[in-house]
Amino acid sequence: MLGVSGAALSSPVTPATPLGRSQKLAFAREVARLAVRSLHAELCLYPKPGLVSPVDNGSHDDMDAGTFMRSLFSLRHYFRKICLAGLNDAPFAQLKQLGIAAETAMLQATRGINTHRGAIFSLGLLCATAGRARAQGTPMTPAALRAAMLIRWGEELAMHAAPAANSQATANKAASIPPSRDGTAEAATAPAQEVVAEPLSNGLRVAARYAASGAREEGALGLPSVFEVGLPALLAARARGATVTEERVDTLYTLMAHISDSNVYHRAGPRGAQIVRDHAESFLAQGGTAHASWREQAIASHHIFMQHRLSPGGAADLLAACCLVQSIAALDDK
Numbered sequence: 513m514l515g516v517s518g519a520a521l522s523s524p525v526t527p528a529t530p531l532g533r534s535q536k537l538a539f540a541r542e543v544a545r546l547a548v549r550s551l552h553a554e555l556c557l558y559p560k561p562g563l564v565s566p567v568d569n570g571s572h573d574d575m576d577a578g579t580f581m582r583s584l585f586s587l588r589h590y591f592r593k594i595c596l597a598g599l600n601d602a603p604f605a606q607l608k609q610l611g612i613a614a615e616t617a618m619l620q621a622t623r624g625i626n627t628h629r630g631a632i633f634s635l636g637l638l639c640a641t642a643g644r645a646r647a648q649g650t651p652m653t654p655a656a657l658r659a660a661m662l663i664r665w666g667e668e669l670a671m672h673a674a675p676a677a678n679s680q681a682t683a684n685k686a687a688s689i690p691p692s693r694d695g696t697a698e699a700a701t702a703p704a705q706e707v708v709a710e711p712l713s714n715g716l717r718v719a720a721r722y723a724a725s726g727a728r729e730e731g732a733l734g735l736p737s738v739f740e741v742g743l744p745a746l747l748a749a750r751a752r753g754a755t756v757t758e759e760r761v762d763t764l765y766t767l768m769a770h771i772s773d774s775n776v777y778h779r780a781g782p783r784g785a786q787i788v789r790d791h792a793e794s795f796l797a798q799g800g801t802a803h804a805s806w807r808e809q810a811i812a813s814h815h816i817f818m819q820h821r822l823s824p825g826g827a828a829d830l831l832a833a834c835c836l837v838q839s840i841a842a843l844d845d846k
């Protein structure tokens with residue numbers, strides 16, 4: 513497991529020579545390019561159960577690959593700006609502001625469809641972290657990146673997660689919402705503490721109704737699904753000689769087996785989440801893409817997910833985040 517403690521924190525950090533403006537700009541441009549490329553890689557991957565790809569729209573009737581292309585193109589300046597913010601040691605409030613502006617740009621590009629909200633959060637955080645690490649002269653290894661993120665923004669990320677866990681307003685609103693599409697209607701479980709006036713997102717609703725975690729908790733814990741689940745799967749597939757497509761498919765299935773995807777809960781409740789986990793676990797138990805007929809199995813899952821309207825969009829975002837960490841780490845080798 514890639515922990516935050518240990519080598520990443522104990523390795524000596526030589527004080528970095530301050531970077532000039534043009535060096536910062538060049539680095540931020542490069543990181544933004546890698547972020548957009550990671551989103552593009554996720555979009556182009558096929559087969560991907562229930563998800564949109566250039567082959568089909570999966571479980572979605574309001575978006576296609578063109579919608580995602582417009583969305584990811586609209587985010588290129590955001591990734592550069594947030595990396596620059598990290599290079600300049602910006603507080604979390606500034607990262608959040610950039611994230612909110614990027615959500616607006618995305619919604620304009622897609623005419624109101626949420627394609628990349630999760631990616632704006634996690635890949636944005638990673639771009640800022642790369643900037644922070646570069647300014648400090650720390651290595652770009654996955655463990656060092658995660659440590660840099662948590663040391664600089666960990667406390668504020670934990671506070672950002674708090675509305676999902678604590679807000680009585682959220683619990684009250686969620687309790688008054690009709691049951692999910694699979695007919696389940698679990699009681700809201702959030703404890704009565706503070707009242708936070710925050711618009712009720714699908715993620716907050718799911719957190720309150722099912723006590724399921726999502727993007728906020730991921731951020732608060734320093735993206736454990738990326739560093740402890742997805743990346744090790746990617747590296748293991750690579751080590752056995754898998755192709756790039758195969759390593760990404762294995763990573764996606766590993767994420768689907770482990771994470772609590774608020775998009776799945778929102779669309780299909782706990783029963784839907786169980787279907788996703790069962791498919792992922794069975795695919796992995798048979799060897800993942802090392803199995804001779806993995807492609808046929810993945811296409812069969814895709815069709816079943818489409819019948820149930822299942823879409824593991826959170827896992828898709830985290831796959832893109834894994835690709836980004838891998839390519840940021842490779843910058844050190846250049």
Ligand SMILES: CC(C)(COP(=O)(O)OP(=O)(O)OC[C@H]1O[C@@H](n2cnc3c(N)ncnc32)[C@H](O[C@H]2O[C@H](COP(=O)(O)OP(=O)(O)OP(=O)(O)O)[C@@H](O)[C@H]2O)[C@@H]1O)[C@@H](O)C(=O)NCCC(=O)NCCS
Nearest residue numbers: 611626627628629630636713714715726727773774825826
């Ligand atoms: C912190 C925020 C991301 C807010 O999150 P919140 O908890 O309020 O939830 P949502 O607004 O619902 O968005 C969270 C998105 O994160 C993805 N996700 C889901 N599970 C996980 C997980 N376990 N780990 C990481 N990421 C996860 C997921 O994104 C994908 O699904 C999207 C489609 O979702 P939805 O809109 O529900 O779509 P439909 O099914 O089509 O819904 P209907 O139309 O049918 O109703 C797709 O976009 C994927 O990306 C969740 O959607 C954040 O909003 C925030 O605070 N932002 C500002 C701060 C910021 O960005 N800062 C930048 C850097 S610090």
Ligand SMILES: Nc1ncnc2[nH]cnc12
Nearest residue numbers: 555563564627825828829
């Ligand atoms: N390819 C994809 N299809 C549907 N939702 C997504 N969210 C992120 N990537 C996605």
